[in-house]
Every structure is written in structure tokens, then in C-alpha cells.
Amino acid sequence: ETGVTQTPRHLVMGMTNKKSLKCEQHLGHNAMYWYKQSAKKPLELMFVYSLEERVENNSVPSRFSPECPNSSHLFLHLHTLQPEDSALYLCASSQDMSVTYYGYTFGSGTRLTVV
């Protein structure tokens, strides 16, 4: 399978649950990202990983915890979320930190609903 794959596609969770989002890329890219997309708002950068090292944590609450075990996999662990965390969570990858030339390759996202 090629491209960026995200699972699950849809997730409903209670505020006390713990769940994880998974992202996998088979493009040989060295940088991976988590973005949050809420209705009527621009994409918000959450986390950046380059060669499995976290480069940026963009003031994200600690109830979101990323993990990058290798350059092909990225996880977002969720716990004690709030209803306002309901959004589309997008994973992206790029060849390296020079995203300008080829842009990001995005997955299809996980639609998260917190009840």
C-alpha cells in the first residue's frame, strides 16, 4: 500500500476513555506531522517529527501524546479529552524538512467525536 494511511477513519470516545490514532507512510519520507482540522478553522499544526525526533510541540495540551517509534509510523495517544477536541485529525509526511518542493502528503484523517 502506498501513501499515508490513517486508522481508524472514525472514532467516538467518552471523555474518560483512552484511545490511539495510528498513521503509517510507505513513501520513505523522513518527516511526519499531526494536524487538527476543526470546522470553519484553518489546519492547526500539533506535532512535528523529523527522523523520529520531535521537533515541535505547538502548545498542545498534555491530553494529546504523540509517539514516533520509527520513520514510517506515528501515533497520537488520547486521554481524558474534551468535547471541543472533536475534529478531523490529519497525519502528513514530507520527504524531509524541505516541504516546499513536494508539499505534504496527507492521510484521509480520523474523524474524532468526543461525547
Place this chain on the structure above:
Amino acid sequence: EDQVTQSPEALRLQEGESSSLNCSYTVSGLRGLFWYRQDPGKGPEFLFTLYSAGEEKEKERLKATLTKKESFLHITAPKPEDSATYLCAVQALETSYDKVIFGPGTSLSVIP
């Protein structure tokens, strides 16, 4: 503060009716300006990168242009399959890592 705005928020066109989408940006130094297309239920798909004022790029019915303060995405004789949300984004020169700022998008509907 680096900022990206897009107009209009939504646009309805008849098939074949050409138009333009606008992206205005404020950034101290521009490394690149990007256009993406996003279909419902999918992630954004990369279209173009523009680097400097005066640059133009084309892909099928789409043509992107760049000035020092804004970019336009011209759609010539659009077809229903061009219906999507078009996102503009910028990367500033002074960022030490790969931070890209997105605009809110323009939702385009092309009616047969």
C-alpha cells in the same frame, strides 16, 4: 504575526464559468506559498508551490500566481469535478523548522 486569509469563503460557479480565488498573506519573509485541494472526507492534496513574486504555475484548468502580498488561483472553464475546498498556506523564512501556516480555505462548487 504570520497570517493567511482566503476569499471568498464559498463560491458557486456554473460549469465553464471561469473565476479566481484569493489568498492574502502576511509574513516577514516568504519561503514558499502552497495551494492544496481538499475533497470531502479526504486529506488535502498538494497542487503547487510558488516561491517569488511574478511566478506562475499551471495544472490542467488551474493557474496559480503570486505577488508580494497575495496569490490567486485562477480556474478556467471549471468542471463539476473541480468542486472541492482549496487551501492556501505559507512557510516563513525565519522558521527553524518546517512550520506551515494554512488559511481557512475556499469551498468551490461547480454546477453542471
